[in-house]
Amino acid sequence: MRSDRSGVEQTFIEEARRRQLLQATIETIAELGYGQASLARIAQRAGVSKGVIAYHFTSKDRLIELVVDHVYASSWAAVQPRLAGAGTMTEKLATFVHAEIQYYGSHRQQLLAIGSIVVNHRCADGSLHYPPGAEASVVRVLVDLLRAGQERGELTSFDPLPLAVTVDRAITGALEQWATDPEIDLQAYADELARIFEAAVRPLMTEMP
Amino acid sequence: MRSDRSGVEQTFIEEARRRQLLQATIETIAELGYGQASLARIAQRAGVSKGVIAYHFTSKDRLIELVVDHVYASSWAAVQPRLAGAGTMTEKLATFVHAEIQYYGSHRQQLLAIGSIVVNHRCADGSLHYPPGAEASVVRVLVDLLRAGQERGELTSFDPLPLAVTVDRAITGALEQWATDPEIDLQAYADELARIFEAAVRPLMTEMP
């Protein structure tokens, strides 16, 4: 079985190996960082020889990109239904903050791996493969959410981009604080973030009781 | 003249070379990223041979750390006097946001280089040399500032750490947005950040006219 036939007609063993190698990659990057996560070290952690990775994946770059796809898909699968369940836009905003923090709070290795990958993984031409910017999926979701809230008159008028970027950064900031110091009460931290952002979107004249 | 006698009894040429090599390092990391910034490429950009770096600096790690020291010292030298000039704590907070964004807005390479270094540079034991966390200098400054504002009753009561981290991240978020898309109006972006954070620290019952 050659590499990279994602999704179709996979042997049981192929499926299992791929999962194992993705997991080993996440663990290695989380622990040692993108730059130190060589194929040799990933293979060693998985208990196989380097050639196995070449057999199941077309290249190291492809491996990394599949890790990113997997993590983003998993986190979105956890966050999206909770978002749909929230009522007002303000609630959606708070829910988003809580859901993201909760997901990565219980997937520390995914958090660290993704963080190390997005700031390091590059295309052949040297440019970042996952550039920061308004196109990043989380930021896009937040901008849409804020704009919708403004159109219904539920939120004050302001440029949605800075707040969307800030919410995104605040979440990763919270998680990195916690990754550095696990003593931090993530729940309380998330509550505080929700308070900050609710104050920022609340129309000036209508205070909640 | 051997390497690393920082500050004392430097030849004119030594001083100049050190500056040049620090600058070449910043440019190389800003353009290619930490992982691709090899001694060979840095030397090539400076137009000298690799050995020169070894002659003027004890090691590549030391070079990187001197870059970080230089950038932090420069930015603080630009921000600190403006902070001292601001009156209320709310003004200080807004001033800090504007001053940081303004400094790095006119030092794009320093911004990109520092960003790439802090998430990548590691100690011999594999741990990050500049770990995120409450000890980061910017966050410390902000926590002190917020706490002082609370003690004078000027700001609402809240845990200063999440907001401090958020302000820090929001600033780097703004700058990275701008680094990705230079069309962005940094001044307006900074104004919007100031609005967000003023809303978050303002006591609930006292609206400004």
Place this chain on the structure above:
DNA sequence: GACCGGTCTGACCGCATGGTCAGAAATTAG
């Protein structure tokens, strides 16, 4: 038994890395 496709190993390739060093070149001192 022989055969077969899928899976895996371990050795190997070319290359880039950080670091070292003898000696050439440039600068300064006397």
Place this chain on the structure above:
DNA sequence: CTAATTTCTGACCATGCGGTCAGACCGGTC
């Protein structure tokens, strides 16, 4: 002008990298 010192070069080293590949191994099927 010579001698001493600082500065620099270019070749070299050991190491680790991503990637390749011939052949071993393994569970089935005739």
